[in-house]
Amino acid sequence: MAMIDVSGVSKWYGAFQVLTECSTQVAKGEVIVICGPSGSGKSTLIKCVNALEPFQKGTITVDGISVGDPKTNMPKLRSRIGMVFQNFELFPHMTVEDNLAIGQMKVLGRPRAEAMERGMKYLDRVGLKAHAPKHPGQLSGGQQQRVAIARALSMDPIAMLFDEPTSALDPEMITEVLDVMVELAREGMTMMCVTHEMGFARTVAHRVVFMDQGRIVEDCTKDEFFGSPRGERAQLFLSKILHN
Amino acid sequence: MGGDFDWAVIWRSREVLWSGMLLSLKLFAIALTGGIFFGTLLALARLSSWKILSWPATGFVNLIRSIPFIMAIFWFYFLTPMLVGRITGQQGEAVGPFTSAVVAFILVESAYYSEIIRAGIQSIPRGQPWAAYALGMNYWQAMGFVVLPQAFRNMVPIMLTQAIILFQDTSLVYVVGLKDFLGAASKGGQLTGRIVELYIFVAVVFFLICFGASWAVKKIQAKYSVR
Numbered sequence: 001m002a003m004i005d006v007s008g009v010s011k012w013y014g015a016f017q018v019l020t021e022c023s024t025q026v027a028k029g030e031v032i033v034i035c036g037p038s039g040s041g042k043s044t045l046i047k048c049v050n051a052l053e054p055f056q057k058g059t060i061t062v063d064g065i066s067v068g069d070p071k072t073n074m075p076k077l078r079s080r081i082g083m084v085f086q087n088f089e090l091f092p093h094m095t096v097e098d099n100l101a102i103g104q105m106k107v108l109g110r111p112r113a114e115a116m117e118r119g120m121k122y123l124d125r126v127g128l129k130a131h132a133p134k135h136p137g138q139l140s141g142g143q144q145q146r147v148a149i150a151r152a153l154s155m156d157p158i159a160m161l162f163d164e165p166t167s168a169l170d171p172e173m174i175t176e177v178l179d180v181m182v183e184l185a186r187e188g189m190t191m192m193c194v195t196h197e198m199g200f201a202r203t204v205a206h207r208v209v210f211m212d213q214g215r216i217v218e219d220c221t222k223d224e225f226f227g228s229p230r231g232e233r234a235q236l237f238l239s240k241i242l243h244n
Numbered sequence: 245m246g247g248d249f250d251w252a253v254i255w256r257s258r259e260v261l262w263s264g265m266l267l268s269l270k271l272f273a274i275a276l277t278g279g280i281f282f283g284t285l286l287a288l289a290r291l292s293s294w295k296i297l298s299w300p301a302t303g304f305v306n307l308i309r310s311i312p313f314i315m316a317i318f319w320f321y322f323l324t325p326m327l328v329g330r331i332t333g334q335q336g337e338a339v340g341p342f343t344s345a346v347v348a349f350i351l352v353e354s355a356y357y358s359e360i361i362r363a364g365i366q367s368i369p370r371g372q373p374w375a376a377y378a379l380g381m382n383y384w385q386a387m388g389f390v391v392l393p394q395a396f397r398n399m400v401p402i403m404l405t406q407a408i409i410l411f412q413d414t415s416l417v418y419v420v421g422l423k424d425f426l427g428a429a430s431k432g433g434q435l436t437g438r439i440v441e442l443y444i445f446v447a448v449v450f451f452l453i454c455f456g457a458s459w460a461v462k463k464i465q466a467k468y469s470v471r
Contacts, residue, residue: 052374079380089375093393102389103379148375155379 001064003028003159003190009048009058011041018044019055020214026159031191033201033222036211037237042194043086045211046163049192050081063158079107082152086164088144090136090151096123097132100151108155115154122150126180142173149180159190166197196241202226210234250438254445257432261442264428265449267342268414271424274346275414276407279353286358287365288387301358308355314416320348321420341420353410360402364395401465408457412450425449 002025011019019041026032034042047053049060051067051074060067065077090099100119104110110118123129126146128139136144145165152160162181166174178200185191185204195201201208201222208225210218212233218225230238254261289301308316321344368391376386396403415426423431429446433439 047374050378052377075377075380075382078378081378083375083378085371085375085378087369087371089369089371091372091375091390091394093397103381106385106389107380151379 002026002061003030003063004049004192005059005061006045006049007059009045009055009060011044011048011053011055011057018214019048022058022211022214022216024209024216024219026190026192028190029188030206031185031189031193031204032207032209033205034192034194034209034211035196035198035201035237035241039213040211041214042211043163046161046192046194049161050078050083052083075107079103079155080158082155082157082160084145084148084152084160084162084165086167088136088141088148088168090144090148092136095133095135096128096139096147099136099147100154103151103155119150119154122154123147125153126150140173141169142176145169145173145177146180149177149184153184159192160184162191162193162195164194164196166195198226198238198242210237212237249441251441253432253436253438253441257429257436257442260423260428260432261425261445264423264425267417267423267428268411268425271342271345271349271414271417272407272411275349275353275410278346278350279357279410280361280403282350282354283357283361284392286354287361290358290362291365305355305358308352309359313352313413314419316352317345317348317416317419320344320351341417341422345417345420345422349410349414353406356406357403360399360406361395364399365391367398368394401461404457404461404464408454408461411457412454 004026006022006024009019009022010017022041022045024032034046036042044053048055049062049067055068058068062077062081066072067074067077090096091102094102097116097119100123101112101115104115104118105112120129120132123132126149128143128146128150131139131143131147136147139147149165165181166177169177174197178197181191181193181200182204193200193205205222207219207221209216210225210230210233217231218234225234226238286301286305289297290305292298292301321341324344324347372390372394373386376390381389414424417424418427418430426446429442430439433442436442
């Protein structure tokens with residue numbers, strides 16, 4: 001069974017339909033990249049996966065648990081899905097180490113010492129151990145995003161969602177974040193990534209999903225996506241972003 | 245008349261003045277605590293997507309903010325005993341003027357504070373509660389650990405400004421016969437016939453407290469604006 005199963009999901013903002021019959025699966029250990037022009041609904045779709053955005057039609061299951069079901073304990077399910085945001089969303093009033101510990105302590109009930117130790121382990125992994133006592137505002141964008149990844153990992157997630165993790169970064173900081181993500185993918189983490197980084201997609205993605213106007217118009221393996229001729233819209237998109 | 249002030253009257257009236265000041269401070273402290281506590285709940289209710297919470301909260305805040313403060317104090321003094329009397333079927337004064345003033349102050353202040361707190365919560369980017377929820381926090385955890393601490397931090401200066409206004413407003417309780425600081429001076433003035441000196445003293449004390457607090461607010465503002 002797929003780790004993440006999106007089936008026939010539609011979503012409306014009032015009368016405006018933002019997602020139309022979206023279906024895709026992510027198997028355990030699989031890395032999929034979702035791309036597409038802005039306003040195509042990629043960020044909305046990924047936020048539906050952990051119910052930060054509600055959807056009106058279709059089903060999404062994560063590890064067999066239904067996301068849209070009102071009976072589902074959503075906080076519990078979310079605690080098992082890591083999420084990384086475009087604007088990092090570290091908690092600015094807490095130090096880096098407290099950012100890493102708070103979820104573990106308040107949600108998983110880990111004692112402070114254990115939460116701190118685990119936080120440190122992941123902070124070390126993203127190469128930022130020395131910054132533990134600082135506040136997020138004192139770090140660069142790339143460093144903040146690496147802390148955000150470490151924060152998500154410290155909850156021992158079964159899957160990770162990335163919502164344009166490098167879009168808010170200066171070009172020279174993109175690599176340091178992508179390196180962490182590549183490493184994570186190689187370790188076998190199940191990942192769903194909304195990104196325009198086609199280099200990342202080529203390196204580690206198993207599949208590429210292309211969205212346009214709220215629909216999934218391509219869903220194929222990486223080689224198919226970059227190799228054989230695609231639909232007109234995807235070709236146009238690819239030619240534009242690969243030139244940049 | 246010019247020049248024959250008797251400033252010693254302040255010292256002679258010190259007991260009544262002090263007890264008035266105590267009443268003012270007590271009312272201020274209770275109204276401030278209650279106002280911020282219930283104001284926070286009201287703000288959360290107003291921002292709720294559940295209409296069953298947001299509509300009554302909005303209605304309450306708009307109602308309270310549209311009536312003069314002094315009227316609310318009156319209302320609760322005369323209306324509460326009547327209502328309690330109707331419900332319990334017993335006649336007589338159910339609550340004293342202090343209790344009814346406290347209720348009125350908490351209700352009015354919670355309406356004013358809820359507007360400040362609502363603006364504070366709305367100033368926090370939407371991604372912050374999202375990040376909290378994504379970690380698995382529930383609503384109260386996301387609010388308590390992530391949103392409200394940041395919101396309150398942004399709100400400190402304006403909340404203190406509101407507190408200064410609240411302190412001045414405690415003098416309104418004279419309408420229900422309570423002896424706050426101003427009321428005490430008034431009473432002392434009647435007993436000694438030296439009302440001018442006592443009123444000048446009251447003005448000076450109010451000025452010092454409120455001006456000092458405003459100055460402190462400015463200092464705090466300068467400190468907190470650097471993030």
